[in-house]
Structure formats: structure tokens, C-alpha cells
Amino acid sequence: MVVLSQRGLDQFSFINTYKPMSLFTQIPVVDFADPDAKTRMVRACEEYGFFKLVNHGVSLDFITNLETQALNFFNLPQSEKDKAGPPDPFGYGNKRIGPNGDVGWIEYLLLNTNPQVISEKSLAVFHESPHNFCSAVEDYILAVKRMAFEVLESMADGLGIEPRNVLSRMLRDEKSDSCFRVNHYPPCPELQASSGKNLVGFGEHTDPQIISVLRSNNTTGLQICTRDETWVSVPPDQTSFFINVGDALQVMTNGRFRSVKHRVLADPAKSRVSMIYFGGPPLSEKIAPLPTLLEEGEGSLYKEFTWSEYKISAYKSRLADYRLGQFEN
Secondary structure, X not given: OOOOOOHHXXXXXXXXXXXXXXXXXXXXXXXXXXXXXXXXXXXXXXXXXXXEEEOOOOOHHHHHHHHHHHHHHHOOOHHHHHHHOOOOOOEEEEEEEOOOOEEEEEEEEEEEOOHHXXXXXXXXXXXXXXXXXXXXXXXXXXXHHHHHHHHHHHHHHHXXXXXXXXXXXXXXXXXXXXXXXXXXXXXXXXXXXOOOEEEEEEEEEOOOOOEEEEEEOOOOXXXXXXXXXXXXXXXXXXXXXXXXXXXXXXXXXXXXXXXXXXXXXXXXXXXXXXXXXXXXXXOOOXXXXXXXXXXXXXXXXXXXXXXXXXXXXXXXXXXXXXXXXHHEO
16 A cells, blocks of 8 residues: 555544553453353343454464465555455455445455355456465355354353354355455554544444454454443454454344444554454345343334345445434334
8 A cells, every 4th residue: 555645644534542542451251162151252242242252263374374365465566456456345445445435544355255256356366376365265264154153152042042043044044145354454654743643444333244253463453432432442362353243133132232333543553454254144134133032021122124125224324324223113
């Protein structure tokens, strides 16, 4: 990504941070090997909509191999990367986030989670070693999907709902509308001249899907918004995964779980790489509060809708919009 002048940065958003942003020291940590993991997951999803998962069972070789392949791509000349874009929706994107005017200090690859449907645009720039890239993507996605299924089944156990695959079946479905995104936030030396300000890499938003599984390198930048509307920085941990509750899961739990609002700030000196699996249901899947979670006499907070209806609505909105508002009863 080219270095911009201060004038060139004017199109991007800044956040005033005249003192260092506080680190989130109370981050919920769930040990997947702990017999009490299901209870800890539920508690974290109710309070924060977010937790860190350790002892997750995903091979670190898969993680580091894919990160290496991704960095090889992002380090290519811009003209080479542009051959993999613009995203339609899959492929390479740069600065623009969605079709509605949102921008960020970011470049990314958006891929289908079915390795047989990897965008030809994405493969175009891996002409020297397309097999290495495809293998790295396939190994990583298969491992992370397997973990995501198990996480959702543990959540169902913790909620006391049956069958325990009531959530995971939607991601296991061969028509699951899931996707995979690799984000790269280059360092921005120009920030050193912008005293007291941080450049927004990816603006505040919630994820519309069921859950998101995030892994990043050891560079800070991820922030979440707590219930009292305080933004806190999440300490990076390149060996663990961060699990986000999405809008669809908030609806299915009738608001018991909260879809976490989060954002990413750019670092002036270090690049940040994150890899996110977005677990979505089939487009025709009906999303509504699960009857088994409703207390006697408790009403549904949300109207029933299909994932396709919500997805279309969500992607017509701006990042920071409250997307669930029009689907509330």
C-alpha cells in the first residue's frame, strides 16, 4: 500500500486518543479442554458477546502457513494485487469496505469457505504457487470450521437446548453461506505526525452472521465496546482464537447473547494480519428466537426473517448502523 501524505489521509476516519486506550484485562478466556467450558462460553456471550478460546485444537502449523501465504500476497506490488480485484464479492479489496462509502486503512482477501469455489481473481496472483495457497486455505478453513461446530454445540449444551446441533447444523449445511476473510492493516508512519489520533483500520460494527472466529498476529488494534459503551483494547494473542457473537445468534437467543460491537485501529509502526471465518446459515434459513429458550410468557423480541433478507438489509447499511432495529418487535 502506498504511503500517503497527510492530505491523502483526509478520506479516512480518525479517533482522538489523547491517552493510551485501556487494555481489556477482564477478557473472558475459555479453555476448550475445561469440563466447564460450556458454562464459561454462555456467561461470556451474555456479558460481552466475545471470548478468547485456548486449547482449541487447531494446528499452529496451519495458522502460520496461511499467514505466510497471505503476507506473500500482500507484499506483492499493488499492480499485481489489483489483478485479484475488485471483489465481486470474493477477491481482493483495498480501502473500500462495502458499497456504501465506508473506507478503512485496510486491504483484504475475501474467499468462499468452499475450497472448490475460490475466486479465480484470487488465484490469478498466485500463479507461481497456487497449490501452496489453496492447500493453506483449505487446511486452515477445515480446521477452523470443525472447531466452530464444536463451539456452537458447546454453547447449546450450556444453554440446555436440544438437539445440541440446533446451531451448528446451519454451518454444517452444504449450502451454508459462510465466508473467510484475510485482513491486512499496513503500518501508517504518517500517524506519528497526527498527535493524539489513531487511524481507523476497520470502523465500528457488529458481524451479521451467527459467529465469527478471529485469529490475528501479535499486533494490537482490535477493540470491543462493552455494555457501558466503553471502548477497550484487546491484547493480541497469536496462538488463540477470539469468538464473536453475531447478529443472527443474538436473535436466536432472543437477546440473551449480545452481538459484540468492535473495530480495528491501525498501528503506526507494525502491520496487523487477521483471519476471520464468518459462520453463516443457508440463505433460505429462517432466523428467529429459539422456542426452547423462551421463558413461559416471554415474547419474541424479533420478527422472523430469512438469512437472505437480513444479509441484503445488512449490506445496504453503513458499518456503524444498528442493523437489527428494523427486525425488532
